[in-house]
Amino acid sequence: MTNTEKQYYKLIKNFAKIINSNLNVTEVLKMMAKNFTKTLDVKACTIFLLDRDWNVLKVRASYGLSDAYLNKGIVDAEKSIAETLSGKSVMIYDVTKDSRVQYPKEAKKEGIASILSVPITVTGKTIGVLRIYTSKPREFSEVDSEFISDLTDIGAAAIDNAQYFESFRDVCKLINKNLNLKEVLDSITKNVARSLITKGCAIFLLSKVENRLTLGSSYGLSDAYISKGPVEADKSIAECLEGKSVLISDATTDPRAQYRAEAEKEGIASILSIPISAKDQIIGVFRIYTAKPHIFTENEREFILSISEIGGIAIANARMYDRLKDEHESLINDAHQWFEFGRTTYIES
Numbered sequence: 001m002t003n004t005e006k007q008y009y010k011l012i013k014n015f016a017k018i019i020n021s022n023l024n025v026t027e028v029l030k031m032m033a034k035n036f037t038k039t040l041d042v043k044a045c046t047i048f049l050l051d052r053d054w055n056v057l058k059v060r061a062s063y064g065l066s067d068a069y070l071n072k073g074i075v076d077a078e079k080s081i082a083e084t085l086s087g088k089s090v091m092i093y094d095v096t097k098d099s100r101v102q103y104p105k106e107a108k109k110e111g112i113a114s115i116l117s118v119p120i121t122v123t124g125k126t127i128g129v130l131r132i133y134t135s136k137p138r139e140f141s142e143v144d145s146e147f148i149s150d151l152t153d154i155g156a157a158a159i160d161n162a163q164y165f166e167s168f169r170d171v172c173k174l175i176n177k178n179l180n181l182k183e184v185l186d187s188i189t190k191n192v193a194r195s196l197i198t199k200g201c202a203i204f205l206l207s208k209v210e211n212r213l214t215l216g217s218s219y220g221l222s223d224a225y226i227s228k229g230p231v232e233a234d235k236s237i238a239e240c241l242e243g244k245s246v247l248i249s250d251a252t253t254d255p256r257a258q259y260r261a262e263a264e265k266e267g268i269a270s271i272l273s274i275p276i277s278a279k280d281q282i283i284g285v286f287r288i289y290t291a292k293p294h295i296f297t298e299n300e301r302e303f304i305l306s307i308s309e310i311g312g313i314a315i316a317n318a319r320m321y322d323r324l325k326d327e328h329e330s331l332i333n334d335a336h337q338w339f340e341f342g343r344t345t346y347i348e349s
Contacts, residue, residue, distance in 0.1 A: 004144075011039045011151060025162040029061030032155050036132060036148075037063045043112065043135040046070075047120070049128035049159075050077060050085065052197065057129055065133070069110040072103050084117040084129050089145050091116055093137055114138045116145065118152050122160045123297055125197050130155075164303045167195040172310060181318035185217035188311050192288065193219045196300060199268065199291040203276070203311065204231060205284040206241065213285055216315075221289065225266040228259050240273040240285050245301070247272050249293055270294045274308045278316035286311065 014035045029047045036045040044064025048057035057075040080102040083090050092098045092115040095107040101115070112133045120128040130152050132140075140148075174187045185203050193201040200220030204213035213231040233241055235258045240246050248254045248271045251263040257271065268289045276284035286308045288296075296304075 007039050007041075011035060014039065025159060025166055026061065028155075028158050028162050030063070032130075033061045033063040036130070040132065040148075042132050044133040046131050046133070047128060048075065048131070049120075050126065052194075060128070066110060069106060072106045076102060081115070081117040081129075081131075084119050085126050087119050087121060087126055089116065089118045089149050091140055091145065093139060111135050114140075116140050116148065118145070118149050120152055120156045120159065122156045122197075123300070127156065127159070127197060160299065163195055164299065167191045168303065168306055168310070171307060175310060175314045175317075179318050179321040181315065182217065184314045184318065185311070186219070188307060188314075189217045189219040192286075192304065192307055195303065196288065198288055198294075200289040202226075202287045202289070203284060204287065205315070206233060206282060216284065222266060225262055225268075228262045231258060237271070237273045237285070240275050241282050243275050243277070243282060245272070245274050245305075247296065249295075251289075267291055272296055272304070274304055276308050276312045276315065278312040283312060283315055 014031075033045040033047055036042070042064075044062065046062040046065060047060050049060045050056075051058050055077045057077055057080060059070055059075075062070055077085055081090050081092065081100045083100070090100070092101060095101045095112055095115060096104050098104075101107060107115075113136050114134045116132040118130045118132070119126045120130055130148075132148065171188055171191055175184055178184055189201040189203055193199075198220070200218065202218040202221060203216040205216045206212075207214050211233045213233055215226060215231075218226055237246050237248065237256050237258075239256070246256070248257055249269075251257045251268050251271045252260050254260070257263060263271075266289075269292050270290045272288040272290075274286040274288075275282050276286050286304065288304060
């Protein structure tokens with residue numbers, strides 16, 4: 001077995017341990033960065049995750065680089081080896097002469113000669129970038145690049161699972177300490193949309209009196225689309241209110257989608273609708289919107305279903321709290337009225 005083969009074998013073994021041992025995103029990423037650096041005998045490794053709100057790459061873990069270099073400035077997704085985010089591995093042989101490097105002076109000062117930039121991809125979506133740094137000019141072979149890329153994909157699955165776990169935990173924490181329904185629903189839609197890296201997310205609450213779905217919260221959708229018109233319960237993916245999860249692959253042509261023209265204008269391709277229930281009653285609908293046709297993986301569906309279930313509990317608890325609060329206030333008002341009546345009667349007598 002050659003030295004390179006030994007390195008690769010060691011990396012695979014270490015990655016298997018990482019994937020099976022931890023659900024903390026930060027720890028998973030730190031272990032990945034350290035293992036790449038040590039096993040490949042390179043200067044450093046950094047893992048960036050993409051912040052789509054600001055279109056920047058944020059450092060989530062690093063090994064072998066100084067704080068000064070890590071804090072050099074914002075890493076713009078469009079200026080820093082941008083091809084990586086389109087799913088391509090990119091080799092920078094000389095950081096001082098390649099225009100794709102955003103901070104060449106800082107890289108030279110740090111003692112960086114070459115960079116291998118590899119996309120971190122989950123179900124066809126690039127969620128971040130892994131970068132290998134060398135202190136001497138190095139041309140990574142195609143075999144090296146492919147192996148690192150394949151191993152990064154395995155690591156991406158661990159990141160994905162850990163992010164789902166943390167997102168679910170964050171929602172549960174908020175529900176446990178907050179009875180403000182709007183804040184809870186806003187947190188759910190934001191967490192789900194960001195975790196799935198999807199176009200948008202919305203929660204509709206069922207009004208049985210009007211037979212309509214009223215918007216409880218949304219994330220990632222325009223005001224124009226949100227205010228497009230009333231969402232009729234019997235016209236808008238009605239099977240969902242029978243307790244079925246429904247995937248509409250093409251929201252612009254499927255007759256089950258109520259506002260097809262508006263969906264096309266908004267740039268919506270697919271819609272996944274999940275029923276929200278509490279005590280065996282359908283109380284709303286959870287919808288995920290994608291910009292491209294998308295088949296949801298088993299992991300994605302399980303995550304959405306889990307959030308939907310906890311969301312149903314949150315809605316039921318918040319409604320019960322509001323009802324008890326209203327009853328309490330009503331009792332206080334009645335007591336005040338009786339007190340005033342008794343006081344007035346006493347004075348008049």
